[in-house]
Amino acid sequence: MSNNIDIKALSMAVNSLAIERARMMNISFGKSGNTKRTRIYQEFGYPENLTFDEYYNAYERNAVAGAAIKRMVEGCWEDYPEVFDGEKSQDSKGETPWDKATKKLLKRCWKQIKDADRRNLVGRYSALLIQLRDNSQWSEPIVATTIGSLKEKALIRLIPVWESQLDVSDWDTDPLSENYGQPKMYSYTELPVEGQYSGAPSRQVNIHPDRVIILAEGSEDGTLTSGVPLLRAGFNKLLDIEKTSGGAAEGFLKNASRQLNYEFDKDTNFKTLAAALGVPPDGLADGLDEQVKRLNNSTDSAAFMQSGKATVLSVTPGDPEPTWRTLINEFCSTIPMPFKVLMGMQTGERASSEDAKDWAKTRMSRRNGFLSDLIETVLTRFWTIGIIDEPPTGEITISWSDLLAPSKAEKIADADKMADVAVKTQNAFGRSAIKENEIRAAAELPTLPEYEIELPPLPIGDPLTDDKQTSGPAGDTKKQSGPNSKQPPGK
Secondary structure, three states: OHHHHHHHHHHHHHHHHHHHHHHHHHHHHOOOOOOOOOOHHHHHOOOOOOOHHHHHHHHHHOHHHHHHHHHHHHHHOOOOOEEEEOOHHHHHHOOOHHHHHHHHHHHHHHHHHHHHHHHHHHOOOEEEEEEEOOOOOOOOOOOHHHHHOOHHHHEEEEEEEOHHHEEEEEEOOOOOOOOOOOEEEEEEEOOOOOOOOOOOOOOEEEEOHHHEEEEOOOOOOOOHHHOOOOOOOOHHHHHHHHHHHHHHHHHHHHHHOOEEEEEEOOOOOHHHHHHHHOOOHHHHHHHHHHHHHHHHHOOOOOOOOOOEEEEEEOOOOOOOHHHHHHHHHHHHHOOOOOHHHHHOOOOOHHHHHHHHHHHHHHHHHHHHHHHHHHHHHHHHHHHHHOOOOOOOOOOEEEEOOOOOOOOHHHHHHHHHHHHHHHHHHHHHHOOOOOOHHHHHHHOOOOOOHHHHOOOOOOOOOEOOOOEOOOOOOOOOOOOOOOOOOOOOOOO
């Protein structure tokens, strides 16, 4: 039995070593998976390992990356949700005292929560630090009884922080602990990120997990470092976009700089040309360079030549738009975000409407997923530490506005179509298939009580004879027999 265990342990160790070796080789030669050109990442200028600094620099200096983060944040936080106690059906019963207190508290916190979400999109994670009036150090746990006496007044503010400002200083390594694998203490570095300078004093403090709310979108295992930055999948495309746009701009700059090419023939007297430029014969090259500088710095400079000519070196740069547009589309597919939403362009009414629907679905999915979980986490922490009371029903509902709801113009158009159907069915059958209040409801107009009365159907008769009853099959002009019929007997 012992031998079997030893063999199994040895086998696992060998496999682990092989996996680690393969991983290191992959790191050494790039991560493209191209077995023919293993150094292709290095040739293209792509970084082998992405850190927070790369993501942050792209967000700060790359126009496309900055626009992607901004559009995602502003699109998802177009408005703030409603939070109320109980299930969604409870909302129709009106606001409860708990709803009012929570709404008042969240009004102070929405901007900070939104900013923390922005920082979460840039890095793997971000955080909200809870500053309280509890007369305790940040490294100490929160005493709920102390906070409970002050309620919402105990909350000073929420502080959004970047990934690079917050790190784990101590982990829970006890396998029997409920918080196994979770941080026991955080280290907060109060410094601006990546080259920024605020003038404020810097410090490094330990913060207890009770005072920290982590935002790590995409980290389903609960580990903050497993978060997925928004720019990660399309980072290489961001670099290619910079190459394309920057290369095109450099080409136009080179053409605009008027680089001159001097051509001299055999009759050129260089001593005379040097004397005209005011330089010794051995300094003719420097004199020509100075002449070119004066020519480029002003619009009224002249160039001296003798038995030669000066031509401008220029090439016609290629059109960068096809390549640039392709790269933008590739990057948009990784977000996901329609091209016209990111760049603010519309290519047609149908394409625009379809893109708008897809973009609304993306935002609604993120709203009902990650953002709703984030708000629930914040509120759960608030009532756990005593800032607010626990909801009476024990659960909360976060209700966002429907981004897929039709616009006012679309509602009016739907009501117009319904009215057209009502007119046609009234003329054809003597009874409208759509009621008046149904049309008003489609346009979100208040219903009218007088339209709720059910009117009897109009009689269908022969418009030529004003008869109230039709005469049998179509085309039969004979009247139906009845008690008032004047047809001869036997007919």
